[in-house]
Amino acid sequence: MVAFALEHREDWTLLFPVLLQRFYYRQLMYVVLFRSVKEAVSGRPVGWRGVEPEAPPPARKAPPKPAPAEGN
Numbered sequence: 001m002v003a004f005a006l007e008h009r010e011d012w013t014l015l016f017p018v019l020l021q022r023f024y025y026r027q028l029m030y031v032v033l034f035r036s037v038k039e040a041v042s043g044r045p046v047g048w049r050g051v052e053p054e055a056p057p058p059a060r061k062a063p064p065k066p067a068p069a070e071g072n
Contacts, residue, residue: 004010 001015004012004015
C-alpha cells in the first residue's frame, strides 16, 4: 500500500489482485510444492489423479480395391 501511496497517478484498483496473490496464491503454491516433494520422497508414482489419457482415434483403412477382371 505504501508503494501505491508513493505513486501519484497509480490506479488503486490494481491493489486487489496484488493482495490476492500475496495472501492466497502464494500459500496455494506452497501447498502444491510440499505435496509434490512429499510424494517424490516417498517414491510412489502419482500420475494424473483421475485424468484418463485419451487414445488417438483409430486410423481409417482404405477401402479394398476390386479384384482385376479376368478374361479380355
